Amino acid sequence: MERVPILKIGDILLVSIQLDMSDQTAVQLQEDLAERIVATGCHGVIIDITALDIVDSFVGRMLSTIASISKVLDAETVVVGMRPAVAITLVELGLSLNGIRTALNVERGMELIAAAHAEELDYQLDDEPDAETATP
Amino acid sequence: MTAGIDLGQPQAQSVRSDEDVVRVRQLVRAVAVASKLSLVDQTKLVTAASELARNTLVYGGGGSVEVTVVDNGRRKGVQIVFADSGPGIADLDLAMTDGYTSGGGLGLGLSGSRRLVDEFQIETSAETGTRITVTKWSR
Ligand SMILES: Nc1ncnc2c1ncn2[C@@H]1O[C@H](COP(=O)(O)OP(=O)(O)OP(=O)(O)O)[C@@H](O)[C@H]1O
Numbered sequence: 001m002e003r004v005p006i007l008k009i010g011d012i013l014l015v016s017i018q019l020d021m022s023d024q025t026a027v028q029l030q031e032d033l034a035e036r037i038v039a040t041g042c043h044g045v046i047i048d049i050t051a052l053d054i055v056d057s058f059v060g061r062m063l064s065t066i067a068s069i070s071k072v073l074d075a076e077t078v079v080v081g082m083r084p085a086v087a088i089t090l091v092e093l094g095l096s097l098n099g100i101r102t103a104l105n106v107e108r109g110m111e112l113i114a115a116a117h118a119e120e121l122d123y124q125l126d127d128e129p130d131a132e133t134a135t136p
Numbered sequence: 137m138t139a140g141i142d143l144g145q146p147q148a149q150s151v152r153s154d155e156d157v158v159r160v161r162q163l164v165r166a167v168a169v170a171s172k173l174s175l176v177d178q179t180k181l182v183t184a185a186s187e188l189a190r191n192t193l194v195y196g197g198g199g200s201v202e203v204t205v206v207d208n209g210r211r212k213g214v215q216i217v218f219a220d221s222g223p224g225i226a227d228l229d230l231a232m233t234d235g236y237t238s239g240g241g242l243g244l245g246l247s248g249s250r251r252l253v254d255e256f257q258i259e260t261s262a263e264t265g266t267r268i269t270v271t272k273w274s275r
């Protein structure tokens with residue numbers, strides 16, 4: 001079985017799917033990513049599907065699952081590079097990529113993740129003084 | 137691979153593993169490209185084929201796929217037959233409903249692929265298994 005490589009770039013894991021994945025390869029990618037998120041402490045995952053000429057219900061479900069798993073592990077997932085014909089087909093198939101954030105390309109994806117992470121840090125900072133004033 | 141395809145002949149691919157489902161996608165794509173379907177139509181047909189071939193494998197216990205270039209005198213198209221000798225589909229209306237799955241799927245394979253093609257035909261019984269024929273015509 002072929003395996004999809006996962007690259008670490010700064011605080012982000014980048015997965016660029018270059019092959020027509022078998023279902024088994026897709027499931028393996030899901031597991032590999034969860035392990036890498038924990039091992040690296042990365043806060044963002046970018047899945048680049050520019051090379052994919054179709055996304056069927058199995059791969060669609062895998063993308064949703066990865067997004068949910070990474071959320072639980074405190075990382076944001078962004079899917080980038082979806083081809084127009086793939087988007088049209090997905091809608092007609094009836095697949096709503098639930099909980100999946102998308103961006104046009106890797107660069108935009110990185111901006112999205114950076115923004116989401118900054119917001120979260122901000123929120124934590126804002127929260128602390130409030131919590132202190134609340135304690136008598 | 138594409139170069140070796142004789143479009144005058146039906147192209148067969150057995151479906152015994154999930155690697156075979158990948159091969160079905162590649163075969164359908166090659167024939168769809170050679171038949172000059174538009175990019176969107178190629179994408180829809182390959183996606184439908186992926187769904188139906190996976191069903192053949194998962195629920196039909198494996199089977200075969202045959203891809204043929206067809207011509208109705210006005211237009212050319214691609215026809216695909218998915219056949220298995222599995223248990224058949226007991227309640228077809230239910231199985232064709234968006235979101236119905238007897239497994240852990242999304243229940244979009246049958247209903248969704250019907251929307252992605254121009255013609256969709258099912259013959260199914262417990263005795264003979266399931267045979268699905270889909271056709272996509274060039275515009
Ligand atoms: N070839 C087949 N033989 C027997 N039963 C089938 C076959 N194809 C589909 N079915 C039945 O029809 C149901 C619906 O199929 P469909 O492809 O729409 O959904 P799914 O495979 O369960 O999920 P998804 O395709 O979205 O992952 C299946 O759960 C299964 O019970």
Ligand SMILES: [Mg+2]
Nearest residue numbers: 187191241245
């Ligand atoms: Mg299915």
